[in-house]
Each structure stands twice: as C-alpha cells, then as structure tokens.
Amino acid sequence: IGIAPQGLITFISKGWGGRTSDKYLTENCGVLDNLLPGDSVLADRGFTISGSVGMYCARLEIPAFTRGRPQLAPSAVEATRKLANVRIHVERVIGLVRRKYTILKSTIPSELLVARDGTNTGLDKIVLVCAALTNLSAPIVPFG
Structure with a gap:
C-alpha cells in the first residue's frame, strides 16, 4: 500500500500468495515504479530494499536502533521520533x-x-x- 503524507491511499498492489517475501513483493508489485526523486519509503529494520528504492532516487527511511550501543545519538532519536509520527x-x-469495510474481515470465497x-x-x-471509498471519506490525518 502507498500512502501520501496527507493520508490518501495512492497505491494498492494486487494480492499475492502468503509465502511471498515482503522484499520480493515490494520489488515486483509496481509500487516502486510510482516513486519520484526525493520520495521517502518507510520500512522496518532488516527490510533490505535500499538499492531498489535508490534506483528511483528516493530514500529508504528505517528507524534507528542501538545495535550494541547503550543509546541512540540525539539526532537519531529525533529522526526516529519523526518517523514514528x-x-x-x-x-x-x-x-x-480494515475496520470500516467488514467484507475485508470476513472469510473470502475462493472464487474471488x-x-x-x-x-x-x-x-x-x-x-x-474500499481504498477509493476511504479516499472519499473524511481524512483521518490532520493537516498542518
């Protein structure tokens, strides 16, 4: 899923099988093709797609972690706080x-x-x- 800073859903991939890795899915679903230079992609630690994101002149944003150090540097704490927000x-x-459209919570018939x-x-x-209807609803991300 791609989400703009204002909270609009900008990309929905097609469904993939449960054994597909996050990295493979991200690199092959088409979301990266929509990146523009300067865009940011948020990911968890260990999600090694920086090369794929970098090919589009975009940035991979991953929260900082201590990795053997007792604590983070103040600049890393601030950057991680902004990412968390x-x-x-x-x-x-x-x-x-997920909450609004109960059809997504139900058992899906195999013919679908x-x-x-x-x-x-x-x-x-x-x-x-469901994503399009969400975009037409009142925003849940505050502006400003």
Missing part, C-alpha cells in the same frame, strides 16, 4: 480500511481469488473499491 498515520489509514478477466481477482477489485 508518520508511521502512526500509515497504520491509522490501514486500520481504518481467481482472475476471471485475466487481470484482477474479485478480491483485488473489492480492496481497490
């Missing part, structure tokens, strides 16, 4: 979509997992509509 908004948007038109499964279409 942005990540909260991302989690709020994802949580809103097959692409009948050759491009999108029924589930992909449902998720896309």
